[in-house]
Amino acid sequence: MAFIRVHQKNVKNVEEAIKVCPFNAIEFKDDQIEITSACKMCNICTKKMPDIYEFVEGKKGKVNKDKWKGIAVYVDHVEGNIHPVTYELIGKAKKMAKKINQPVYCLFIGSNIKHKAENLLHYGVDEIFVYDKEELYDFRIEPYTAAFENFINKVKPTIILVGGTTVGRSLAPRVAARFRTGLTADCTILDVKENTDLDQIRPAFGGNIMAHIHTPNHRPQFATVRYKIFDTPEKNKTKSGKITKCKINKNKLISKIKVLEIKKKEKVRSIEEADIIVVAGNGIKKEKDLEMINQLADKLGGMVASTRPLIEAGWTDARQQIGLSGRTVKPKLIITCGVSGSIQFVAGMNNSENIFAINDNPKAQIFDVANYGVVGDLYEIIPELIKKL
Amino acid sequence: MNIIVCIKQVPGTSEVEIDETTGNLIREGIDTKMNPYDLYAIETAMKIKEKNSANINVISMGPPQANDVIKEAYMMGVDDGYLLTDKKFAGADVLATSYALSQGIKKMDNFDLIICGKMTTDGDTAQVGPEIAEFLDIPHVANVKKIIDINSTSITVEMDMPETVEIQEVELPCLITVEKDIYQPRLPSFKLKLATAKRKIKNISFNDLDDDNPENFGLDGSPTQVLDVFPPKSNRINEKWEGTGKELGERISNKLKILKFV
Numbered sequence: 001m002a003f004i005r006v007h008q009k010n011v012k013n014v015e016e017a018i019k020v021c022p023f024n025a026i027e028f029k030d031d032q033i034e035i036t037s038a039c040k041m042c043n044i045c046t047k048k049m050p051d052i053y054e055f056v057e058g059k060k061g062k063v064n065k066d067k068w069k070g071i072a073v074y075v076d077h078v079e080g081n082i083h084p085v086t087y088e089l090i091g092k093a094k095k096m097a098k099k100i101n102q103p104v105y106c107l108f109i110g111s112n113i114k115h116k117a118e119n120l121l122h123y124g125v126d127e128i129f130v131y132d133k134e135e136l137y138d139f140r141i142e143p144y145t146a147a148f149e150n151f152i153n154k155v156k157p158t159i160i161l162v163g164g165t166t167v168g169r170s171l172a173p174r175v176a177a178r179f180r181t182g183l184t185a186d187c188t189i190l191d192v193k194e195n196t197d198l199d200q201i202r203p204a205f206g207g208n209i210m211a212h213i214h215t216p217n218h219r220p221q222f223a224t225v226r227y228k229i230f231d232t233p234e235k236n237k238t239k240s241g242k243i244t245k246c247k248i249n250k251n252k253l254i255s256k257i258k259v260l261e262i263k264k265k266e267k268v269r270s271i272e273e274a275d276i277i278v279v280a281g282n283g284i285k286k287e288k289d290l291e292m293i294n295q296l297a298d299k300l301g302g303m304v305a306s307t308r309p310l311i312e313a314g315w316t317d318a319r320q321q322i323g324l325s326g327r328t329v330k331p332k333l334i335i336t337c338g339v340s341g342s343i344q345f346v347a348g349m350n351n352s353e354n355i356f357a358i359n360d361n362p363k364a365q366i367f368d369v370a371n372y373g374v375v376g377d378l379y380e381i382i383p384e385l386i387k388k389l
Numbered sequence: 390m391n392i393i394v395c396i397k398q399v400p401g402t403s404e405v406e407i408d409e410t411t412g413n414l415i416r417e418g419i420d421t422k423m424n425p426y427d428l429y430a431i432e433t434a435m436k437i438k439e440k441n442s443a444n445i446n447v448i449s450m451g452p453p454q455a456n457d458v459i460k461e462a463y464m465m466g467v468d469d470g471y472l473l474t475d476k477k478f479a480g481a482d483v484l485a486t487s488y489a490l491s492q493g494i495k496k497m498d499n500f501d502l503i504i505c506g507k508m509t510t511d512g513d514t515a516q517v518g519p520e521i522a523e524f525l526d527i528p529h530v531a532n533v534k535k536i537i538d539i540n541s542t543s544i545t546v547e548m549d550m551p552e553t554v555e556i557q558e559v560e561l562p563c564l565i566t567v568e569k570d571i572y573q574p575r576l577p578s579f580k581l582k583l584a585t586a587k588r589k590i591k592n593i594s595f596n597d598l599d600d601d602n603p604e605n606f607g608l609d610g611s612p613t614q615v616l617d618v619f620p621p622k623s624n625r626i627n628e629k630w631e632g633t634g635k636e637l638g639e640r641i642s643n644k645l646k647i648l649k650f651v
Binding site: 002003023025035036037038039040041042043044047078138140141142145165166167169170171172173174176177178180181182183184185186200203204209210211212213214215216217218228231255256257258259260261262263264265276300332333335354356358362367368370371372373374375376377379380381382383384385387388389 | 400451452454474475476478479480482483484487488513514515516517518519520522523524528529530531532545549550551552553554555556557558559560563608609611612613614615616617618619620625626627628629630631632633634635637638639640641642643644645648649650651
């Protein structure tokens with residue numbers, strides 16, 4: 001079996017040799033350096049101290065990679081409404097497929113979805129495999145897994161991409177386990193090698209590190225990718241590719257799950273859940289000027305938040321307050337308008353992914369945390385921004 | 390009724406960074422804790438126990454130090470704990486971890502329900518629950534936000550979907566993964582700490598499992614391999630833009646388009 005061999009005689013400094021492991025998986029016991037079961041096989045020790053730690057490969061797998069062809073995308077949908085992550089994955093699949101000169105497939109599982117499948121033909125997919133059965137109307141894990149399994153056995157794709165959605169994150173691991181193959185969650189970079197091995201890169205071990213992962217001896221290779229990681233491909237005017245209706249035995253579609261009721265969620269969102277937030281600060285002179293902020297948030301599909309002074313003035317609701325005495329937010333995008341950036345405010349938002357700050361004082365503290373500090377008059381900038389969006 | 394909760398010991402600090410000059414991983418302190426999402430899984434089991442008579446067992450996989458999280462589970466009211474520990478399990482990816490856990494679960498008492506947290510804070514994949522269910526050939530429901538009812542043959546839950554909430558009735562035995570905030574987890578009790586101080590933790594090693602092929606475990610049983618780790622490329626941007634209102638408005642708009650917010 002594969003393992004890390006320790007060359008004890010090359011150990012000069014025991015403490016250093018132990019410290020190389022960030023997971024405390026190296027111990028000194030009975031005068032020997034030992035790798036414990038906490039090892040995550042990150043191979044940092046073998047790279048940093050190659051004369052002490054050596055990676056010994058296990059038996060090579062027997063998978064015949066030539067038998068697995070094509071890149072498949074699972075069509076993520078609820079009641080036939082296709083989730084946009086699907087198009088992004090098709091775009092990525094097409095780029096990779098071109099490199100290895102293989103086809104792109106879609107797998108569409110559901111009920112009454114034929115006309116929706118037609119629409120996918122505008123995106124340059126070679127073949128769409130459709131499992132259209134009444135039993136597949138609701139997402140229930142066993143019948144969906146069965147259809148997925150049927151597809152893999154029939155088509156044998158080398159790579160399968162699944163959206164990192166609620167459904168995808170439940171379905172992909174189930175299918176990957178059935179085929180005893182690897183699945184890398186939430187990849188942020190994907191590429192393919194000539195031998196069809198998938199290069200998968202994702203944040204690992206808590207977030208501030210990226211790991212480069214591959215699945216060298218197993219097929220198919222599974223990866224999930226979150227929405228808005230890859231680009232959406234252009235929609236072609238003409239259709240291409242074909243739709244193949246797939247058969248599956250009814251007894252494969254039996255489920256131990258009954259869907260009793262589906263309730264639409266009320267759309268009461270708190271600012272903590274928003275991906276995009278526009279913040280109104282003290283630079284807003286009149287209550288009426290908040291309209292401009294609302295308009296900007298609407299254009300971006302985001303929510304409006306504010307700082308404490310505006311709440312105290314009664315212009316905004318306390319639930320909209322960001323800061324130590326308000327809410328902590330971590331949106332993908334935050335645009336602060338006329339916010340000076342007090343410590344108590346910044347503590348509630350400095351983990352946001354993209355921070356734009358508009359303020360006319362070039363020395364405002366908010367510019368210390370902003371990724372894009374925009375020095376100017378918000379009354380000139382925001383109307384122009386709204387016009388351009 | 391027998392309930393199994395899967396728990397994991399994770400690093401106390403979730404932030405691990407790479408020293409950009411030396412390439413070394415830096416993790417402050419060597420603290421460990423129970424994966425915070427698992428607290429909700431244990432609390433869910435406790436809530437079920439309060440209404441029905443139930444026996445709650447936890448299972449964890451990891452080095453012997455992972456006993457600590459099982460002791461913590463005892464302090465929350467869990468009845469028995471099992472630790473799957475063996476050097477042969479080292480270097481396991483999601484598949485090998487899930488498989489080993491499913492093998493370990495087969496060595497425990499018969500179960501009606503398995504509860505997992507939504508995900509772990511160190512792996513962050515949310516995959517182990519569904520994979521365990523597959524290896525045990527039982528149905529699973531992920532993203533459970535509420536337990537509506539449970540009886541000897543089925544459980545009724547609310548599943549949280551992006552735009553809807555689905556009420557599903559699932560036959561037992563089954564596995565559920567629960568959302569954060571399903572119930573407010575109780576704090577470990579000092580009284581229970583004293584009462585359970587001598588309670589044993591049962592170890593399960595490779596030799597105890599039905600599957601005696603070591604190639605299905607640890608690194609050998611892991612289809613995915615880490616080739617390399619490196620710091621993220623995007624260094625924190627800190628730009629300052631000046632210009633007229635018109636220029637700046639346009640510049641923000643262009644940037645938002647590049648960043649795909651528009």
